[in-house]
Amino acid sequence: MEISTSRSKKKKEIDINKPQFTVKEFKRQWILVAISVVYVLYGLLFYYLPLVGWIIAFQDFKYNKGISGSKWVGFKKFQFLFSDKTFLLVIRNTFCMGALNLIFSTIVAIAFAILLNEVRNKYFKKSIQTISYLPHFLSWIIVVAIVSDALSSTGIINDLLMRLHIIDTPYPFRAKEAWFWPIVVLSNLWKETGWNAIIYLAAITSIDPCLYESAAIDGAGRFQKMRYVTLPGLRPTIMILLLMNMGNVLNAGFEIQYLLGNGLVQNFSRTIDIYILDWALDARNLDYSLGTAAGIFKTVVSMTFIVVSNYIAKKRGDERLF
Numbered sequence: 001m002e003i004s005t006s007r008s009k010k011k012k013e014i015d016i017n018k019p020q021f022t023v024k025e026f027k028r029q030w031i032l033v034a035i036s037v038v039y040v041l042y043g044l045l046f047y048y049l050p051l052v053g054w055i056i057a058f059q060d061f062k063y064n065k066g067i068s069g070s071k072w073v074g075f076k077k078f079q080f081l082f083s084d085k086t087f088l089l090v091i092r093n094t095f096c097m098g099a100l101n102l103i104f105s106t107i108v109a110i111a112f113a114i115l116l117n118e119v120r121n122k123y124f125k126k127s128i129q130t131i132s133y134l135p136h137f138l139s140w141i142i143v144v145a146i147v148s149d150a151l152s153s154t155g156i157i158n159d160l161l162m163r164l165h166i167i168d169t170p171y172p173f174r175a176k177e178a179w180f181w182p183i184v185v186l187s188n189l190w191k192e193t194g195w196n197a198i199i200y201l202a203a204i205t206s207i208d209p210c211l212y213e214s215a216a217i218d219g220a221g222r223f224q225k226m227r228y229v230t231l232p233g234l235r236p237t238i239m240i241l242l243l244m245n246m247g248n249v250l251n252a253g254f255e256i257q258y259l260l261g262n263g264l265v266q267n268f269s270r271t272i273d274i275y276i277l278d279w280a281l282d283a284r285n286l287d288y289s290l291g292t293a294a295g296i297f298k299t300v301v302s303m304t305f306i307v308v309s310n311y312i313a314k315k316r317g318d319e320r321l322f
Contacts, residue, residue, distance in 0.1 A: 057293040063286075077293040087275060087294070094271040094298075098252035100185045102245055108193050110234065113200035114226050129201070132194025140191075140255035147187050147260065148174070174260065180268045184256055199241070200234060207233035239319040246309045247302040272298050 026033060057077055059070040081087045112132070119125040135143070150156050153170035161167045173179050211229045220228065254273040261269030272294055280291025306321070313320040 054292060054296055056289050057296050059289055061289040061292075063288065073289075077289050078297070080290065081293055081297065086270075089267060090270045090272050090275045093257075093268055094250050094252045094273075097181055097184055097257070097271065098249035100181060101188050101252060102242075102249060104185055104189060105192060105196055106238070106242065106245075108189055109196035110200055110231075110238065112193055113197040113204060114230055114234075116197065117201060117204050117230070118222060118226070129194065129197075133198065134194070135191045136195035138191065140259065143187060143191055144256060144259040147183065151183070174262065175264045177265045177268045180260070180265045183260065184253070187256055187260075188253075200237065203234050203237040204230060236319040239313060240321070243306065243309050243313060243319075243321050246305045249305055250298045250302050 053067075055067060056070065058072060058074055059067070060073050060076075061067070061070045116125060116129060116132075119128070151173040152158070153172070157173070158167070158170040161171065162169075173183065207230065211233070212225055215225050215229050250272060252271050254271065254277075257269050257271050258274055258277075261274075276291040276294050279285045279287045279294070310320050310322060
């Protein structure tokens, strides 16, 4: 009798802990439900409903005939993509630039956040932080104009190199394929480092100050505190952001590559987005089906990166998305 009573009590306790979706609860929180419904409808309308358009990747789509009147061709467009040497080249460019941006932007943002956190003067620290994230609000057109001017034959970079007698004549940076990826990475770092560091600075403030005090008692210096207290404290945030950004590896960018690229460096500057633009929106091609197929490929690969990275993080016991 006592055993059955204890079991019923445990069952009641479990039921109490479960969320109760009752009419009374709905009436009490109807405002939150209404707001949630708006966001759900927004997501369905602008994120999931357009996926119906993916069907044109399996058609020889003609805009004057529409989806219903276009001829079904199956995987013909995908076969063309993977037999096209240009597409394989843009995959390489996109992946390499995306990976380089991810690696260097993460490392530089973490280092900048840690070093900025060590600044003791509050006003100087705030000034540096404000100045560092202001470039984030500049459009890529302005950034590319600044970069182009700095790298021109009469720009500040060539001028400094010539004054330091490193080179005798202006060096054509934008005409050299080997320099295109470094220029893209450095431009991204200048534009986004301050903005990316904000979340790491916020994560540093959540680290228990007692850990720093204990490290100081044990004789740890400032660099030892950064290594053994700050970095381990940032590990969960770093892992979550890395997993989220893994899906953006193939989103290496469009604006900077399109604006900085030219005929001399196009073998290193063209990305999947530019390839889609050339085939789907260029008046000479207008092959919407091929552009959609390339977009589907990019989406599938990005999702695969996220799932695989999340699985590896789960096996290692790190923070994960799901």
